Amino acid sequence: MPISFTSHGAAGTVTGSKHLIEVQRDGRPYRVLLDCGMFQGEAVRDAKHDPNREFGFDPTEIDVLVMSHAHIDHSGLVPRLVAEGFSGIIWATPATRDLCAIMLADSAHIQEYDFAYDVKRARKRGRELEYDEPLYTKDAVPPAMELFQTAGYNEPTVIGPGITLTYTDTGHILGSAAVHLDIDDGERVLKFTFTGDVGRYVDRLLPEPAHFRQCDVLVCESTYGDRDHAPVKESEDELLRHVIETCVKGRGKLLIPAFSIGKTQEILYTLNSLSNEGRLPRVPVFVDSPLAISATEVSRTHSKLFRDDVRAELEQDPDLFAFPGVEFVRSADRSKQLNGVKEPAIIIAASGMMEAGRIRHHLRNELDDASNAVLIVGFCAPGTLGAQLMEGAAEVSIFGDIIPVRASILRMDFYSAHADRGELIRFLECQKPSKIRKTFLVHGVDHGFAGLRERLTEHGYTNIVVPKRGQRFEL
Ligand SMILES: [Zn+2]
Secondary structure, three states: OOEEEEEEOOOOOOOOOOEEEEEEEEOOOEEEOOOOOOOOHHHHHHOOOOHHHHOOOOHHHHOOEEEOOOOOHHHOOHHHHHHOOOOEEOOOOHHHHHHHHHHHHHHHHHHHHHHHHHHHHHOOOOOOOOOOOOOOOOOHHHHHHEEEEEEOEOOOOEEEEEEEEEEOOOEEEEEOOOEEEEEEEOOOEEEEEEEEOOOOOOOOOOOOOOOOOOEEEEEOOEEOOOOOOOOOOOOOHHHHHHHHHHHHOOOOOEEEOOOOOHHHHHHHHHHHHHHHHHHHOOOOOOEEEEHHHHHHHHHHOOOOOOOHHHHHHHHOOOOOOOOOOOEOOOOOOHHHHHHOOOOEEEEEEEEOOOOOHHHHHHHHHHHOOOOOEEEEOOOOOOOOOOHHOOOOEEEEEEOEEEEEEEEEEOOOOOOOOEEEEEHHHHHHHHHHHHOOOOOEOOOOOOHHHHHHHHHHHHOOOOOOEOOOOOOOEOO
């Protein structure tokens, strides 16, 4: 059969995004891999063997890799793919390439650190470790980055014999794209679309997801296929209220655990707007995360990707992420100094779920003080430190210490980066369902698939499939 599709990740789960297209042309197969993401969380914890160590295909046989965006669950295994023999071109939008450069370096550091920790723990317990090296090391990143080539939105690019790639903006994170392939197998041209992750219609910085040309085969994400997000209150006023209550009236510290990419920039942009309006009290703001600082720099370089109204603001204020009183903290020494600061302050640090990163040090130092507050602005998976705080835990364990929780735990819904069900349907309004021969639902869990399938069926979609990992389909 001339063209086939196989999901090797994000099949029945939300992580590990990897989809393989094989085209038979002129008597030989040509293999296009879409994304090379890492499995994370439950997908790894509950598995017998680490699913990140088994691609399900031979990396040396892949001809070309096409990235949808830089999130680790879509990009995290690129260094390993290259270390195992992939040597083709890696296509990405310019912003995705720049974000991958910082995120993959950060991920390599985490792999090395986690592996060292596992070795230590195994030795303590007198056990053998199943693997004798990290998933990949820092040395694996530069050779991978050398293979990147970029294509901007709406720039058709030939990426293989008879195969043309066009990216369109999905407004999910900076540089995120839907992948459109026109595949000529010698007999016909198949129009294939992979949505990647789809963003929202109400992002503070990024434009709406863009419409795209009619496709024959659709691979659609389903993260929130079963729900509609609650409308988000005006975040500027809410954030200001928390700053005034905690830092001005309570003379305490406001800790904001935040994802380095996306959320941190969104918070900085909001604080910057308040500062420009003269409403932000004079409280020092520390961005205490090297990755978040690098991601903010990448965002600055790609400011042309922002929404029109945000870009227009750049004429009055050339830096939308910095304002009087903000300090970007890269060095670990400076980060430690912040623990000694007794005055009111806002500290923004990763990680968002509080499972790793510098935020844990700040929490260990500040949680027992009732004048302080922790402002949770994102999703916290069950079992994480963030979830424990949200559930009202009286004490928590951090680095082996039991810390009483006396600080206020505040919650604020910033925009989620994923479209909800209604927005996914709106995103697909550009399509005539009767022309789509097959729709694959990926990047979701059972109820997400069921919810989205139901809504798509109402809209006239037929032949909707939820692929299993490794299941091959002829297109
Ligand atoms: Zn994503």
